[in-house]
Amino acid sequence: MDATADYRADFSAFLQASPSSYHAAAEVARRLDANGFTRLSESESWADAPAATGHYVVRDGAVIAWSQPVGAAATTPFRILGAHTDSPGFKLKPKPTIGSHGWLQAGVEVYGGPLQNSWLDRELELAGRLVTQGGTEHLVRTGPFLRIPQLAVHLDREVNNGLTLDRQRHLTPVFGVGDASEADLVAHLAGLAGLLAADVAGYDILTADTNPPATFGLGQELFAAGRLDNLSSVHAGLCALILTSEHPTDIGPISVLAAFDHEELGSQSRSGASGPLLDDILTRIGDDLGATGSERLQAYAESWCLSADAGHAVHPNYPDRHDPANTPILGGGPLLKINANQRYATDAHGAALWARTCAQANVEYQEFVSNNTVPCGSTIGPLTATRLGIRVVDVGVPLLSMHSARELCHVNDPQALSAAIAAFFAPMV
Numbered sequence: 001m002d003a004t005a006d007y008r009a010d011f012s013a014f015l016q017a018s019p020s021s022y023h024a025a026a027e028v029a030r031r032l033d034a035n036g037f038t039r040l041s042e043s044e045s046w047a048d049a050p051a052a053t054g055h056y057v058v059r060d061g062a063v064i065a066w067s068q069p070v071g072a073a074a075t076t077p078f079r080i081l082g083a084h085t086d087s088p089g090f091k092l093k094p095k096p097t098i099g100s101h102g103w104l105q106a107g108v109e110v111y112g113g114p115l116q117n118s119w120l121d122r123e124l125e126l127a128g129r130l131v132t133q134g135g136t137e138h139l140v141r142t143g144p145f146l147r148i149p150q151l152a153v154h155l156d157r158e159v160n161n162g163l164t165l166d167r168q169r170h171l172t173p174v175f176g177v178g179d180a181s182e183a184d185l186v187a188h189l190a191g192l193a194g195l196l197a198a199d200v201a202g203y204d205i206l207t208a209d210t211n212p213p214a215t216f217g218l219g220q221e222l223f224a225a226g227r228l229d230n231l232s233s234v235h236a237g238l239c240a241l242i243l244t245s246e247h248p249t250d251i252g253p254i255s256v257l258a259a260f261d262h263e264e265l266g267s268q269s270r271s272g273a274s275g276p277l278l279d280d281i282l283t284r285i286g287d288d289l290g291a292t293g294s295e296r297l298q299a300y301a302e303s304w305c306l307s308a309d310a311g312h313a314v315h316p317n318y319p320d321r322h323d324p325a326n327t328p329i330l331g332g333g334p335l336l337k338i339n340a341n342q343r344y345a346t347d348a349h350g351a352a353l354w355a356r357t358c359a360q361a362n363v364e365y366q367e368f369v370s371n372n373t374v375p376c377g378s379t380i381g382p383l384t385a386t387r388l389g390i391r392v393v394d395v396g397v398p399l400l401s402m403h404s405a406r407e408l409c410h411v412n413d414p415q416a417l418s419a420a421i422a423a424f425f426a427p428m429v
């Protein structure tokens, strides 16, 4: 296999190991362990932490990992790759075992902003974490288990003139037939984790599409999978961090992978980008390097954050939704995302940093800016800039069908993003 096929196979494996943000954080941790990183506990002192290739912290569905040069000092700046581990879908409600008319169904809430119709008629799984009364956490996943069945066209003659889905009535998945009063969904999940239903005191369980990633198209250039937004960035950042840590230098910045949870909800949580997580970790890294408050700010003044999140490629059937002069294509390289109203944090200095980073990595990139009549999304970039005062550039892999249960990108763009992140972590001076 060539390097591109290797990257794609590794990315596919990462996607399949990561049906929920909790699984994504665990998979990042597993790969870091395998590459010489040491996990640290937030509730313990790090003063006596063993020397390692790098260190990391997992907080719920988020993970922050870092690798520092041999000569790291109190004012050593950070190079941070920000991304998010969560994706839109559906989340299990309390008393989740419901049903009617002989069907077993799962009570779910809508998580984030899924493209709802794309979740119909797919074999979905449940994945996430169970927590016991004692506070022990168990990851669990079902494999193909449930489906949101669409109404037949014969019973909905107007459906092709516009599909309307009521979020309470029409999006409830089925997972079998029988009497709901005799079934117990939580007991099933508990059994998969080797627990009894009575052991489970709480859960965060979400849906995920179970179809494996696929490569297709005339030149095998198209790549489809669930959760490309935003595991394409988490995986690219992780690969770049591991690569950087394999070549430790005496000087240079501290490389940080910050993979937050809850971006799809607006990032306002203790593991989200609006919370204190990154600030907490950077402060502790600085403390362990003996940084005073003003030395920490000196380090921040020279630091950069690359906020990587999937963006929109031009859709051939809806080109009018794009800015006519900026129409990113699949395979054209990662996006530099720009917005006059700071929905993306990129400014002129950020654009220049991205240009020299991509030149160093020998990677092509393309600009994204919204059509003025189409409201722009946002991401963790502006939140990080606002919280920490660190310069931020917004970038990401171009997709079609963002927030679909199965999104579409080019086989080469995730790897190109990873190469650019590796150059960002190890800038040539």
Ligand code: ZN
Pocket (backbone or CB within 6 Å): 084, 229, 230, 263, 309, 310
């Ligand atoms: Zn995203």
